[in-house]
Amino acid sequence: MPGGTSRQASFWKPYPLTIDRGSxxxxxxxxxxxxxxxxxxxxxxVHGHAYPAIVAATQQQIAKGTAWAAANEPQSRLAALIVDRIPSVEQVRFTNSGSEAGALAFTIARIITGRTKLLMARYGYHGSPLEFEVGFFGNEGPITHLATYNDLAEFEAVLDEHGHDIAAVFLEPVMGASGIIQGDPDFLHGVRAAAHKAGALFVLDEVLTLRFSSGGCQADIGIEPDLTMLGKIIGGGFPVGAVAGSADTLRIFDPADMKVFHTGTFNGNPVTMVAGEVSLRELTPDRIERMEHLCKSLQSGLIAAANRHGLPFSTNRYGSCLNIYFSQSAPEFSVLRDDDLLMDRFHLACINHGLFIAQRGLIALSTVITEKDIAEALERADMAMCDVVAETGE
Ligand SMILES: Cc1ncc(COP(=O)(O)O)c(C=O)c1O
Structure with a gap:
């Protein structure tokens, strides 16, 4: 494997870290x-590693077989659960990753509108397909238009000029990879209206944000997308993605009146589906609230520690996710950060002290973390900051 890895986001400098087991x-x-x-x-x-109810459900399923070229009951149950929870959703189409869900949502939009381009936020992240990747790096591409997140006028201007070519507008309700940036509800509603005025579909990417609320951010904001991208927690720790929407929009897949051929050897496989079912069922509003409460404690503890050590520090938090920066204020988007040296040093020091955070400063809690764990995390972070100060002072 080039660089010893198959996934950029799990490559840790100075060399890959190899994990054996988790619990x-x-x-x-x-x-x-x-x-x-x-x-x-x-x-x-979202329930940590080797969550007992997921281990039990998947072990039982594995003993019964893991994939076959026909329907299975677990996929109907997971689809029903998703339909039950997310207000705009009547039907679900499963894939094996959030990236695939994004590509599929774009395919649906292209077929419905007969157009070929998309509009997304600059530095937004909708997965690895090329049309989204250029946007994550801040570049327009042959089929990708960009506008600034939370700037409705800019989205409207692009739609005014290029709307006739744009099949869909993609947005995250909270930007994840760009640093946990909350979308203003008026902005999200405004972009939806502008997309519809231009005859484009409005796609809300809830791959990450479904962990924040049982019905996704869309339920909290009261916004109804044409398509919703899902992934991550709906697979209970197994590869997954889904595109969800109204029965009318997803009709193009109906074998009785098919407009697009979409298939995948492991789509909706029963192991992922039983894991996802447990994952969603056990992600109750109480647990979502508890994760948020613990994340707030962690956030204030980290701010206090950085102050004690005289390190510049700022955070963006939404629900159970936090992005940290070693600068006086958080950059508008993570890619524009200028604290790489301190952040890299802190990240490596955290690993040395047994604390696992993302190199870009992302922290995302699980339902199984305890108050005692948070206290331990703060002790370890404090030691890591000590190391950073010592190293920086040399
Ligand atoms: C908002 C968002 N969309 C799409 C994806 C892509 O999902 P996957 O990594 O499963 O392909 C991600 C992954 O981090 C994401 O955060």
Whole structure:
């Protein structure tokens, strides 16, 4: 594997870290070190590692077979659960990743509108397909238009000029990869209206944000997208994605009146589906609230620690996710940060002290983390900051 990895976001400088096993809020590497996990696979492992109810459900399913070229009951149950929870959703189409869900949502929009382009936020993240990737790096591409997140006038201007070519507008309700940036509800409603005025579909990417609310951010904001992208927590720790929407929009897949051929060897496989069912059922409003409460404690504890050490520090938090920066104020978007040196040093020091956060400063809690774990995380972060100060002073 180039660089020893198959995934850019799990490559840790100075070399890949190899994990052997995980349980609850912790995992262990092959050298025997243990880590308190504050990333939870970039938000996906919302119940931590080897969550007993998911282990039991998947073991039972694996013994019955793992995939076949026909329907299975777990996929109907998970689809029904999603329909039940998310207000705009009547039907679901499963994929194996959020990236695939994004590509599929764009395919649906292209077929429905007969257009070929998309509009997304500059530095927004909707997965790895090329049309989205250029936007994440701030570039327009052959089929990708960009506008500034939370700037309704800019989105309206692009739609006024290019709307006739734009099949869909993609937005995250809270930008994840760009640093946990909350979308203003008026902005999201405004972009939806402008997309519809231009005859484009409005796609809300809830791959990450479904962990914030049972019905997704759309339920909290009261916004109805044409399509919703899902992933991460709906797979209970297994590869997954989904495009969800109204029965009318998803009719193009109906074999009785098919407009697009979409298939995938492992789409809706029963192992992922039973894991996802447990994951969603056990993500109750109480647990969502508790994760948020603990994330707030962690946030204030980290701010206090940085102050004690005289380090510049700022945070963006939404619900159970936090992005930290070693600068006086958070940059508008993470890619524009100028604290790489301090952040890299802190990240490495955290690993040395058994605390696992993302190199870009993302923290995402799980339902199994306790107040005691948060206190331990703060002690470890304090030691890591000590190291940063010592190293920086040299
Ligand atoms: C908002 C958002 N959309 C799409 C994706 C892509 O999902 P996957 O990594 O499963 O392809 C991600 C992954 O981090 C995401 O955060």
């Amino acid at each position: 609850g809020a912790r995992f262990h590497d092959i050298d025997g070190h243990s880590y308190l996990d504050l990333i939870n696979n970039y938000t996906a492992m």
